Amino acid sequence: MKHIKKIFGAIFFLYSSLSAQQAWAPYERQLWVRPVFVHSEYNSAYLANNHSSYDDNVRINAGSLILEYGITDRLTADISSGFGKLGRHKIFDRYFGIQTTPESPDKYGVLDTRLGIRYKLIDEFDSKYFWMPTISVRAGVIKKGDYDRNPQALGDGASGGDVNLYLAKDFNVWGLGALGEWSYRKRQAPVPDDILYYGAFYKRFLENIFFTVGGRGQIGQGGYAFADPRQTPPYNYLDLKVQDTIPGVNLADIWVANDRPAWGRKEDFHNVEVGLGFSDSFGNFYTVFYSKTLSGYNTAKLETFGFAATLPYNL
Template sequence: MKFKFQFFKLSFLFLILLSSSLYSQQAFAPYERQLWVRPVFIHSEYDSAFLAGQKAKYDDNVRITVANLALEYGITDRLTADLTIAFGKLGRHRVFNRYFGLQQTPEVPDKYGFMDTRFGLRYKLLDEFDSKYRWMPTLSLRVGGIKRGDYDRNPQSLGDGASGGEVNLYLAKDFGIWGLGGLGELSYRKRENPVPDDILYYSAIYKRFFESIFLTIGMRGQVGQGGYAYADPRQEPPWNLVRYPQPSFYGINPYDVYVQNERPAWGRKEIFHNAEIGFSYVDSFGNFYTLFFSETIAGYNTAKLTTVGFAVTLPYNL
């Protein structure tokens, strides 16, 4: 029973949110001396997860609410500086509570903290609207940094749990027919140990109605590079079949101390693939409003998140 309880206690300590929010930086950017202010509000819930090659079902919903503020300033028509800050709440929950309370994990209280901060410079390599070729896309390259927030990393984390850097390639193209267009992203993110590196992608098609209404359907995901399946190798084949003595000194198992300090949950390999749909509206002042929905459809060591959110981009000429 003790081992089974430990498995559940450790197995749901996966990373639950990326530091970047939905509908953040894209290929399109503000022009010189123009500031884009983008507040984003996101609410996510889950009661199940992808744990390596298995699925887990929990007894309580875990709720995450995040408020983001993204600022993008056009230094020139092609060069943009950006900063994204956010504050999040991890709601009170008890993920395992069965057999009339005889088997349960400790209740996690409400937790608050600043999310990982992102900052960087983005350069527009190609601008489809300045090109004489109809097939030319808009292409932007971004180099940025990540500063870990002040949230509690145990037992779950509002961010990825480490500082680092990233390189992002953004693609956009208005097809010029039937109001159709496409958006894309390919990124590489590297952070301090033991958090593994990640490859991130985003691909979407949008349809414009009446010049001011947009419907966007796409996929967003992350593919972890390295890391491990669970914090304790004794839970992974073939070590899960090995029975060996557990030494204890004054009631403390040295191996458990090693696992806690050297193989924390934020060092796991995490993979997820999310399906997204968004509805957007542009008013006569150029403000861009977006309501979006996202669902995790596949993954590895990640929560099966259901997410709803609202974002508005407010342009200011300085």
């Protein structure tokens, strides 16, 4: 099922987004160590404008480590990577085996690695304006992991880069605050560019317990629909057979297979997520979170559970 390959790009980016950077960052000579563990599962997907259900659950488990170091009070360097497992599954097994797909075995691989530099443009805690948020910008590179893209994968298998804008604001009223993000990601062809967004509100209880609710999504900036391009105008009109030379070979089909693979399809997803966090007396922060896909285009209908810890060290 080649269409699933592009789906897993969303899965890994979900991991990295939930666990990675925000506007608040370490101060000078402070190191944040953040281990993250995630379990995701789905048995249906949005295939273009249609919805398809499967006979088996696809399970993904991943662990990653994010390091963020404060070079100065405003400048931060970060790096993240991890390891994942795609559990064995058989998507279709119907009508007493008449309609079936081969079972996919367990697969393992190193996840995509992200490396970046972040600059805090405005620190709300240093501003004389009570309404001013914390604003940070980041630029980074993405190195593809070593997982197999065929027929499914833990990512899109393409290196690239991204730019990010982060916002954060503690309202200092009733323990309320807000977080936001806008990102643009570009990677090797034929993987399309993506715009990613995040927005959430949090409520602080008893000074050290946080409840967060928000949404996160991706809007593909290119790529093609779920259907094989050969079936979509104008490609369905191409019939480039080499008559009497290579019987049965259609050059258009060869072009589609080699130059328009599944990970080049457009992918959108829009998720809702909630989290519950706790900060201890040493400044460590622990959180559990849940996310679910509400709508999408060429993406899995995911449910994700995860745990993350942020452990600060003064160096």
